[in-house]
Amino acid sequence: MEENKQTLYYDELLSILPDGVIIFDVSGEVIQLNRQALTELHVHPSVNEILPLPTNHLFKLLNKKEDILSTILQKIRQGEKTYSLPEHTFMQEQVDCTQFPIRGEFATIREKSKLKKILFFFRNITVELTQEYILNTALQRTRIYPWYYDISRSEFTLDDRYFEHLGIPAGENNTLTMEEYVNMIHPDDRQTMTDAFVVQLSGNTTFDKTVPFRLRRGDGTWEWFEGQSTYIANISGHPYRLVGICLSIQEYKDIENTLIEARKKAEESDRLKMAFLANMSHEIRTPLNAIVGFSDVIGSSYDELSEEERADFVRLISVNSEHLLRLIDDILDLSKIESDTIKFTFTDCSLKSLMMDIEKEQAVKSTSEIDIRAILPDEDIYINTDATRLKQVVCNFINNARKFTEKGYIHFGYAVDSIRADSVHIFVEDTGLGIPQECQKEIFDRFYKVDIFKQGTGLGLSICKTIVEHLQGEIFVESEVGKGSCFSVTLPFKRQAED
Template identity: 80%
Template sequence: MEVKNKQTLYNDELLNILPDGVIILNMNGEVMQLNQQALVELHVHSSVNAIMPLSTDRIFKLLNKKEDVLSTILEEIRQGKKVYSLPEHTFMQEQIDYTQFPIRGEFATMENEEEGKVILFFFRNITVELTQEYILNTALQRTRIYPWYYDISRSEFTLDDRYFEYLGIPAGEDNTLTMEEFVNMIHPDDQQAMADAFVIQLGGNTTFDKTVPFRLHRGDGTWEWFEGQSTYIANISGHPYRLVGICLSIQEYKDIENTLIEARKKAEESDRLKMAFLANMSHEIRTPLNAIVGFSDVIASTYNELSDEERTDFVRLISINSEHLVRLIDDILDLSKIESNTIRFTLDNYSLKSLLKDIEKEQAMKPVNGIEIRAILPDEDIHIVTDATRLKQVICNLINNARKFTEKGHIHFGFMMDATNANTVQLFVEDTGEGIPQKCQKEIFDRFYKVNTFKQGTGLGLSICKTIVEHLQGEISVTSKPGKGSCFTVTLPLDIKIND
């Protein structure tokens, strides 16, 4: 009897050092012994071991999908199953306070000299694990950070399942990828940097604590920037057997970086063009002023000596240069209003036919030899809510721009219903001028940009047109072929409301 007590004490001490709960049952399903961890989890006093065996119902229940599964498990074990692993989402209910908690565990059978065959039930309360996992997953779900680990012996990556979903690629078995599969996803230009980082980590001499930017091939065929960081877990001899790390999508930051770079380039280009504009303005303003002053002086000093034809020609030149000077000043004033955001719009309902006929009459007052300037209007009128003054300014700017680059042929303007949208109308100005090179067509609406620096003008007209059209909630575009002419199209909604 004394030997048996010593053996029991030894078994208790052995069981009590285990971090998991251990319950020993006989083949009838009665509890024979609990280790210290099981006593704590089940809120049972240690003295209960002295009155064993006890029915399991007095100590605990196992619940899965709200059903007690313990009797089913014991029956399978009695029928010869040696090991039984609990299914996921199994809960243990202690029978003192009836508290329930999630567990993982296994049943196994073993031979005991005194009792014969017994059942060992090992379980672990995973409440803390699930809580930590939930907190981590909740945090990760709000980010584009994806944890991973690389098993060196199996040459296999295991990745967060969100990683595959985010990239739009099929997940391997158990969310794994081989090294070859992973490398093939990396952009060729970034593979060497990744290989260097892995070589250092796999060497085990030092950790590679730098982040490595790289591009991955998405399921839709595009590339996305990521940033990876990892370390290794070493065995007792110091050699790494597993790499663990995270990768973070940095595409958003790359997009912002590229946007800032483009913005800086545009700002630098804008500054350069603005300086060129300011340097050019003295010439642009002085030229018409010199003509106005010069021809005015000639008329005043030699009026009686001039023929009627000469006087008429000089007055015409004064008028042309005065008009050009007014346009220059108007462009500068409009630019000032745009930059200070003080440009104002007055909306009303207008007939497009009437607006364009008015423009046609104004253009007829200043004919150009060899060029027909005419409105091409449909039979049916269209009414539009717009700012008539600003819309006229856009069309006149486009016509005046066409005048500069058209030596013969025609400049036609008009409107038509938008074939793709019944709520919009398209106004056009087309010419048979010299056209615009393809490489310049994206830049002609930028401030201070001039296709031909030798032509008169500030390089502001088309930029101002674009700004006005955008304020009217429309779009402006151009199609052109060098030597064939150009066609500017303004698409506007029929009805708009502009907030002050």
């Protein structure tokens, strides 16, 4: 009677277990199934009344398409006390021949070291794998990385994609110690992370704010992340595990920095435009006043003026007219660049002929204190370019040099590039005042002027840079204060076809 009660107790205990339980006798036949096992195998509870049954009447255990149950039972009969199923094991029930993935373990009941019964505990993991697949599929399309921190072992376990993304070796079982993880955090962000962990570990409240921080990647660079976590508490309310996610926000930081830089440039551009407009009224009025003034003097007192005075006034009118023309040309070119209507006509151009033409034009307005001439090699070079626009660039360099050179020379010319044999190097060098190092980075920016007291709009070099880029070249400056400057352009012999 007592034995029947105990058997009934064990039967009830087995029935309430969430995992399936199958009990075998020593020969390997099934002698009992709990309620969950009956459900998973699609058999009626009455089957327990006709047990024992051979296992192949009820199910098979398949791994790599082979039934491994008989092999497992043989190992247990030979002395193994427990046996865990290998990964990717499936159970096939024999009613509908349905297969489903399981995890499970075999255990033994022995009396005086003699095997009496074999217990098989298993769990259908179809739902788990489905949820895991859905989660992984969702995460694969993001840069969100789950993690948890085991407080007792002081150990982080991270998503393996986290290590791959950062380009760092994964620890054993994808783990990192607290010290290893903290060393990856940017020194400026460690205190913020520490404060968040302290709140979570206290167990008094959760830290529900997101924490931005930087992690060092495998290549030594820093990447921005945003972390959020909570804790799992034991029965006494004390945390024993922290769980959370990290989201890479570097892309958003890059966009934010780009927008900040764009805003700064826009604000600077607005400031420079206002300065440009204020400067233009002065720049245009000055040559106009000179032209009108000297014209009036010549017109009203022509006979009273000496031949030398009349020639000098005509020269001043010509100089100021040329300056005014350059101002208007710069403004027109800027307008074309802004509206993207600047036109280019490409033909094969002789650089020697181009430079000699420029030399003749400069000779007309040369001064005795400055030697302005072309330094040309014996060999002529032909390149495919817009000769008019290239001439504009070289003349702009020379005109700029004239403003800042009181004596010495302004030499210009060309040579095959010593580094790139498929390119030509065109230069204009002077013995002028030179450009401070801190100004050289900005000298090609629109509206920028090294000396605000010198004539000009601050557009010439910016326009030159735009023209050179359209010619598929590069523009450079080398300068030393008190010694002079050298502006140069590198152009290809043949232009690449544009998309």
